[in-house]
Amino acid sequence: MIPKSELISSGEITVVGRLVDASNATLLANIKDCDPKVEIIYKPVAGERPLWDFPDGDLASREYSAFLLSLMAGFNLVPFTVLRDGPFGYGMVQEWIDIDETVDVVEYGQSDGDQLRKLALFDAVINNADRKFGHLLIDNQGVLKGCDHGISFHSEDKLRTVIWQFSSLPLDPEEITLLNKVSALNLEQIFNEYLTASEISALRQRVNELLATAVFPEPSQLRPAIPWPPV
Known part of the structure; x- marks a missing residue:
């Protein structure tokens, strides 16, 4: 059987609909001729809405950078993500997560569970400017993933x-370990194609500051410290 990651990376994409609540073109799609069905989210660069404080046409690269950091440092919070061509051009393609519809994400997002703590730390590392309740994906096994990381990694x-309920709380040993794993990565080599030199430098500085303060x-x-709308 062909691994799902390989199918998502190179299989033919068939678009089946659009997520209308998204500000950028966010398309629900399938990988053609797969049994069982492989569902994905496809965000073509051509459908990105320009932002005054982020360069045009690079939100997909930031989404992919978030996946790489999550994977390589062991956060394991971002669904499998690639950059590739599709029916509407080059863009980000991400594994679709089937969520538990019974979970109230607003209530969940105000809780104090370990998975949410780890996501709050991850957001601090990547400088996420848009963590909303609707970006929390809790599957039927109770596993948390986060999506929509296009507005991340800014140098400012x-x-x-x-998710501010952990503010000023001390980092626990596992969280310190995650930060040390980020610090040990060759960030310049990993993100050279996707982020600017100043953004990579700022990423390392944020990690150093988190390790120094340990909170x-x-x-x-x-x-404003909360995105609008928050859901």
Whole structure:
């Protein structure tokens, strides 16, 4: 049997619909002629809406960078993601996660579970400017994943999230270990094609600061700390 990752990376994409709530073109698609069905999210670069503070046409690269960091440092919070061609051009393709529809993501997102703590730390590392409740994906086994990381890795502090309940709490040994794993990576080599030199430098600086303070960051007092809308 062909691994799902290989099918997502190179299989023919058939678009079946669009997620209309998304601000950028976000397409639900299948990998053609697969049994069982392999569902994906496809975000073509051509469908990205320009932002004043992020370069045009690189949100897909930031999504992929979030996956790489999650994978290589052991966070394991981002669904399998690739950059590849599709029916509407080059873009990001990500594994679809079947969620548990009985979970209230707003209630879940205000809880204090270990998985949510790890996601809050991950967002601080990648400088996620758009962590909404709707970006929390809890599957039928209770495993948490996060999606929509296109507005991340800016060189300036832009952390905006609905997960602030851990602010100022000490990092536990497992969280320190995750940060040390990020610190040990050759970030310049890994992200050279996807992020600017200043963004990579800022990524390393954020990790160093988190290790030095050993606490979760606090919301900014100089700008909005929660994305709008929050869901």
